[in-house]
Amino acid sequence: MMAKNYVGEGEILDVNTGGTAVVGGTVVVMGKRIGVALRDIAANSNGVAAVEGVFNLAKLAGDAVAQGDLLYWDAANARLTVTAAGNTLAGYATGAAAAGVTTVNVKINA
Numbered sequence: 001m002m003a004k005n006y007v008g009e010g011e012i013l014d015v016n017t018g019g020t021a022v023v024g025g026t027v028v029v030m031g032k033r034i035g036v037a038l039r040d041i042a043a044n045s046n047g048v049a050a051v052e053g054v055f056n057l058a059k060l061a062g063d064a065v066a067q068g069d070l071l072y073w074d075a076a077n078a079r080l081t082v083t084a085a086g087n088t089l090a091g092y093a094t095g096a097a098a099a100g101v102t103t104v105n106v107k108i109n110a
Contacts, residue, residue, distance in 0.1 A: 011052045012038065019043050027057065027073055027090075033109050034073050034090050054094050054107050064099040068092055071106050080104060 015028050015035055022028055024039040028049050035049025036057075058079040059065065071080040072087035080090055090106055097104035 011050060012048050013051050014046055015041070015049045016046050017041050017043065022047065027075075027078070029073060029075050029088050032088060034088060036108065051109050054105050056103050056105050057090075058102060059097060059104040061102050062099055063097075065093045065097040065104050067094065067096050071104065080106060 013030075013035060015030060015037070017028060021043040022037045022041040024037050026037050028035045028037050030049070030051075033051065035051045036053075036055050038048050038050055041047030059071070060074070060077070060079050060081040063082045065071065065082060069082055070084070070092050071082065071090045072084050073090040074081045074083070074087045081087060091108040091110045092106065094105045094107050
């Protein structure tokens with residue numbers, strides 16, 4: 001039996017992307033956290049985003065990432081980076097990704 005105020009597990013949340021259309025698999029910034037759109041979301045529409053899990057996302061090719069490094073979402077360039085300043089904490093790397101590699105696996109919101 002669930003408590004009367006139980007809402008859900010919290011792995012997937014409703015999001016509204018405002019005036020921007022979002023392609024499924026794309027990062028959505030939600031304040032100080034990120035989500036990954038589970039399917040396309042039209043501009044000015046509601047959709048759903050995963051806020052837990054491990055995702056393979058674009059990263060700044062010049063960054064060498066070690067397993068466990070904190071990663072930040074650079075919304076202006078739509079990629080992860082090890083640079084915190086001006087970016088949104090996304091999670092941590094679940095494996096290494098050398099400089100020159102353009103993606104990395106990240107445990108989001110951890």
